Amino acid sequence: MTFPFSKTDLVKDIVNQLPKTSDVFKRNRIDFCCGGNIPLLEAAEKNGLSLESLLDELKVVYEKNINSEKDVAVWTESDSNTIIDHIIANYHRASEEELKMLSPYVTKVSRVHGFNHPELMKVYELYYEFKKELLEHMAKEEEVVFPLIHKLADNTIEDREQAINLIIELEKEHDHAGEILRQIRAVTSDFTLPADACNTYRLVYNRLEELEALTFMHVHLENNILFPRYIA
Numbered sequence: 001m002t003f004p005f006s007k008t009d010l011v012k013d014i015v016n017q018l019p020k021t022s023d024v025f026k027r028n029r030i031d032f033c034c035g036g037n038i039p040l041l042e043a044a045e046k047n048g049l050s051l052e053s054l055l056d057e058l059k060v061v062y063e064k065n066i067n068s069e070k071d072v073a074v075w076t077e078s079d080s081n082t083i084i085d086h087i088i089a090n091y092h093r094a095s096e097e098e099l100k101m102l103s104p105y106v107t108k109v110s111r112v113h114g115f116n117h118p119e120l121m122k123v124y125e126l127y128y129e130f131k132k133e134l135l136e137h138m139a140k141e142e143e144v145v146f147p148l149i150h151k152l153a154d155n156t157i158e159d160r161e162q163a164i165n166l167i168i169e170l171e172k173e174h175d176h177a178g179e180i181l182r183q184i185r186a187v188t189s190d191f192t193l194p195a196d197a198c199n200t201y202r203l204v205y206n207r208l209e210e211l212e213a214l215t216f217m218h219v220h221l222e223n224n225i226l227f228p229r230y231i232a
Contacts, residue, residue: 003058003059003062004017004062005017005040005055005058005062006040006055007039007040007041007044007051007055008039008040008041009039009040010036010037010038010039010040011025011030011031011032011035011036011037011038011039011040011043012032012033012036012037012220012223012224014032014040014058015032015036015220015224016076016224016225017076018061018062018065019217020061020064020065021058021061021062022213022216022217022220023061024054024057024058024061025043026212026213026216027057028047028049028054028057029047029185029190030043030047030049031178031216032216032220033174033178033216033217033219033220033223033224034171034174034175034178034219034223036220036223036224037224040054040055076225079153080149080150080152080153080226080229081150081153083221083225083226084146084149084150084226086221087141087218087221087222087226088142088146091214091217091218091221092138092141092142092218094214095134095138095211095214095215095218096135096138098207098210098211098214099131099134099135099211102127102204102207102208102211103127103128103131105200105203105204105207106123106124106127106128106204106208107124108200109200109201109204110123110124112200113198113201116196117194119187119188122183122187123184123187123188123204123208126180126183126184126187127184127208129180130177130180130181130184133173133176133177133180134177134215137170137173137177140170141170144166145163145166145167145170148162148163148166149163149167149226149230151163152230163230164230164231167227167230167231168231170222170227171223171227174219174222174223177215177219178215178216178219181212181215181216184208184212185212188205188208191205191206191208191209193205
């Protein structure tokens with residue numbers, strides 16, 4: 001089968017068609033959720049990357065996954081109610097659990113190693129800001145906005161403008177969460193471990209990076225699949 005992507009395809013559309021390509025964009029520090037509405041060529045130039053190398057990486061993923069990709073329907077073809085259920089089950093619950101489990105490790109590492117590695121104090125500050133905002137954000141989605149989207153999908157909404165304004169608010173919150181994650185990545189030098197990093201130190205950096213990936217996919221599914229159905 002012919003490789004389907006080119007330099008003119010939007011980053012978000014590539015991820016929509018083949019979700020595993022998000023790993024390539026994440027590895028190359030290309031924002032595919034909040035900033036995914038740009039052509040691949042522009043994304044490569046913006047990040048100082050070779051377009052040819054980027055296409056080669058995408059081709060590898062395509063060839064490995066074209067016959068085994070299991071999640072495409074959830075991303076592009078399912079109805080809004082199904083997507084919302086998918087987000088809650090696979091992103092909200094997973095994020096809540098990870099934030100609960102990771103918090104004591106972030107606290108411990110900053111307390112034990114913060115004197116020699118002051119960047120950990122900034123990680124601590126940013127992490128707890130991110131945790132507070134994400135928990136509040138997910139609660140608002142489930143309690144207020146998702147029920148309104150259900151009504152939009154079913155054409156039973158009374159105040160369409162209010163619902164759209166709340167969706168736009170969520171997108172702004174996504175932008176801020178993405179900025180916090182960007183700062184965490186910057187202050188940790190892309191989660192680069194120092195020579196004296198203990199196992200807990202390693203665990204924190206690894207799990208922060210995994211939390212970043214989980215959040216990016218959560219935001220991508222909403223910003224680029226669900227929300228545009230109502231605010232295009």
